[in-house]
Amino acid sequence: MEREFDAVVIGRNEGARLLRALSAAQAVARRVIYVDSGSKDGSPDAARGLGVTVLELDPSRPFTAARGRNAGLAALPDAEFVQFIDGDCVLDPDWAARALAHLHETPRAGLVFGRQFEAAPDASIYNWMTDWEWNKPLGPDTFCAGCLMVRTDVLRGIGGYNEGLIAGEDDDMCLRMQAAGWQTWCIEARMTEHDARLLSLAPWWRRSLRAGHSYAELGVLHGAAAGQRRRALIWGIGLPVLALAGLVLWWPVALGVVALYSASIARQWRRFRSQDLGAKRALQAASLLMLSKFAEAAGMASYWLARTRGQRRRLIEYK
Missing domain, CATH: 3.90.550.10 (Spore Coat Polysaccharide Biosynthesis Protein SpsA; Chain A)
Known part of the structure; x- marks a missing residue:
């Protein structure tokens, strides 16, 4: 066969x-x-x-x-x-x-x-x-x-x-x-x-940028990946902008944003721990998952910027 x-x-x-x-x-x-x-x-x-x-x-x-x-x-x-x-x-x-x-x-x-x-x-x-x-x-x-x-x-x-x-x-x-x-x-x-061989932050970041690009383009083509886009926009753009505004206008807002990030990372930490992952590795995984939202948001923004200019982005290589 x-x-x-x-x-x-x-x-x-x-x-x-x-x-x-x-x-x-x-x-x-x-x-x-x-x-x-x-x-x-x-x-x-x-x-x-x-x-x-x-x-x-x-x-x-x-x-x-x-x-x-x-x-x-x-x-x-x-x-x-x-x-x-x-x-x-x-x-x-x-x-x-x-x-x-x-x-x-x-x-x-x-x-x-x-x-x-x-x-x-x-x-x-x-x-x-x-x-x-x-x-x-x-x-x-x-x-x-x-x-x-x-x-x-x-x-x-x-x-x-x-x-x-x-x-x-x-x-x-x-x-x-x-x-x-x-x-x-x-x-x-x-x-x-x-065999990914992702041994440092830089290639992993580029891989996440590419993911963000795909979420944006799939949204345009099919209306797909809505959840991924929403999470990237909230955690990677919306809350950071809110925190910066809070620092200027009313600092407790910025503290509230920090608390939201901390709570989300803690929730993901418990999720990874439930998969029998060690405490340190679970914290690394939860933190990296949150960091990925910033890279995905950047990838989405790059796609939309190129699209408004009528340009096509070149291949995003991470290896």
């Missing part, structure tokens, strides 16, 4: 991680296509050395993950099922059988994905938070990340991925697939090992 599908791996300067991703895909897929977005580390030649078909995107057009996935899909016109894999992810050897079985047993499933987990969640709080974020709710209407197995006729039927999106292309694709009457399934199964 595993050889019923083909794999499309996309990447940019992934180094040794790419070779692991390609080798794992080759072990189970019928064919593997690697789509490279302007790597400078020799990734295309390294992939060819493994016997993988390589597509190098024309640098005269902006690189996006959506563009890479569409190019890989176009190179497999006879494929019935395609597994998309990001170049920093390693496919679990048992995943293909589970995914294909689900697609065969569930006629309305347009795509299926499983549990993605971090290779080294304890290497940093940033890695741990990324692993926590991967834990998507199970069910037929969940939003995937970059790795998933899809029915190619369904993906082609909705026009593929939106190549103009620099972030949130997966949510956009799921929303369009659901609108067309298809289910986007998350099932209880290990799918991919992800």
